[in-house]
Amino acid sequence: MHELPATQGMLDVALEAARDVGALRIREIHLVVGELTSIVDDSVQFYFDILARGTIAAGARLVFRREPATLHCHGCGHREGVVPPLQPTCPACGALELEVTGGRAFRVDFLDVDGGDVEGCPGEATTPAEASTP
Amino acid sequence: MKVPVVKEILKANDSVAVENRETFDRARVLVLDVMASPGAGKTSMLLTTLDRLDEGVRPGVIEGDVASSIDADMIAARDVPVVQINTGGNCHLDAPMVRSALPHMDLDNLDVLFIEDVGNLICPSNYKLGHHYSVVVSSVTEGHDKAHKYPGIFAGADVVMINKWDLADVFEYDLDFFTQGVRMVNRDVPILPLSSKTGEGFDPWMEWLHTAVGSIAPVQTTG
Numbered sequence: 574m575h576e577l578p579a580t581q582g583m584l585d586v587a588l589e590a591a592r593d594v595g596a597l598r599i600r601e602i603h604l605v606v607g608e609l610t611s612i613v614d615d616s617v618q619f620y621f622d623i624l625a626r627g628t629i630a631a632g633a634r635l636v637f638r639r640e641p642a643t644l645h646c647h648g649c650g651h652r653e654g655v656v657p658p659l660q661p662t663c664p665a666c667g668a669l670e671l672e673v674t675g676g677r678a679f680r681v682d683f684l685d686v687d688g689g690d691v692e693g694c695p696g697e698a699t700t701p702a703e704a705s706t707p
Numbered sequence: 708m709k710v711p712v713v714k715e716i717l718k719a720n721d722s723v724a725v726e727n728r729e730t731f732d733r734a735r736v737l738v739l740d741v742m743a744s745p746g747a748g749k750t751s752m753l754l755t756t757l758d759r760l761d762e763g764v765r766p767g768v769i770e771g772d773v774a775s776s777i778d779a780d781m782i783a784a785r786d787v788p789v790v791q792i793n794t795g796g797n798c799h800l801d802a803p804m805v806r807s808a809l810p811h812m813d814l815d816n817l818d819v820l821f822i823e824d825v826g827n828l829i830c831p832s833n834y835k836l837g838h839h840y841s842v843v844v845s846s847v848t849e850g851h852d853k854a855h856k857y858p859g860i861f862a863g864a865d866v867v868m869i870n871k872w873d874l875a876d877v878f879e880y881d882l883d884f885f886t887q888g889v890r891m892v893n894r895d896v897p898i899l900p901l902s903s904k905t906g907e908g909f910d911p912w913m914e915w916l917h918t919a920v921g922s923i924a925p926v927q928t929t930g
Contacts, residue, residue, distance in 0.1 A: 575829060575833070578797065579716060579717070579833070582717050586712065586718065594708075596708070609862065610833065610859060657855070657858055658852070658855045659856075659858055659891055661884060672891060673858060673862075676859075679717065679833065680714055682711075683713070684710040684712060685710075689708060
């Protein structure tokens with residue numbers, strides 16, 4: 574359920590970035606999603622296919638890159654990527670003093686678009702009117 | 708053509724959260740987002756907290772629920788200003804929903820505002836509301852494995868409570884196991900076992916809360 578507003582937010586970000594470069598069509602949206610965010614890829618794709626209808630993102634492929642959460646054992650120094658549910662003991666030495674970092678990312682990384690001839694950048698204050706059209 | 712974006716997907720929400728925070732800071736109101744699974748006892752914890760607030764501390768409550776005003780009615784019965792937000796199916800509050808509730812709150816006459824989020828251990832943790840601190844209420848009855856299963860919400864907590872502590876023996880609650888799970892993602896957060904029913908364990912929480920209120924709002928002394 575929580576993928577619905579998340580997917581709408583993702584679509585808004587992608588459409589805005591595409592407009593900024595005068596794109597005619599979005600072919601791919603590349604996303605970075607942390608392992609601790611509980612965002613389900615298939616669910617995002619499902620909502621996206623509905624929400625993107627009638628926009629230049631209709632039919633776009635979503636490409637997910639998972640940002641790992643990293644377990645660090647303070648006992649033996651072991652490190653590895655983990656997903657919930659987190660195991661209570663270090664898989665290498667059995668110690669309980671563990672730290673998990675990362676895995677909270679949720680962002681649009683880049684788009685692959687048709688049309689538009691400006692290499693877009695989030696820092697540029699390009700408005701749709703200013704963006705050159707092909 | 709490749710277009711670099713690198714934008715947080717919830718940035719629209721986050722920018723409204725920043726505005727909310729400015730509103731809270733202007734009014735010098737401490738704002739807490741209270742998050743928990745359904746039935747952990749958010750509302751009963753709030754009711755016990757309201758009863759124990761120092762004289763002169765003026766509370767308000769925003770109640771987030773999928774539907775109904777059951778919780779808001781209980782708060783209102785304490786003569787505490789309360790606004791109900793029904794999310795109509797959404798599983799969390801977001802910053803625009805909180806903003807829409809603010810015109811119904813006399814912020815200038817509040818010292819602390821509790822926002823009771825929708826019962827859920829997944830979604831609320833991803834949405835900033837503009838609050839100063841996040842309070843996560845776990846409970847004895849839901850088991851001691853919640854931090855291991857839902858690390859995201861505990862990673863962002865500023866206070867973790869274990870409610871229904873009066874039942875700890877019955878449920879053979881393993882506090883060490885729970886604590887270990889929280890510590891994996893949040894090294895320093897206070898973990899406070901307490902019972903909203905008996906009041907046991909509330910002293911450290913009330914001390915934390917009053918300190919936080921004092922750091923933001925000048926408390927009125929009633930003559």
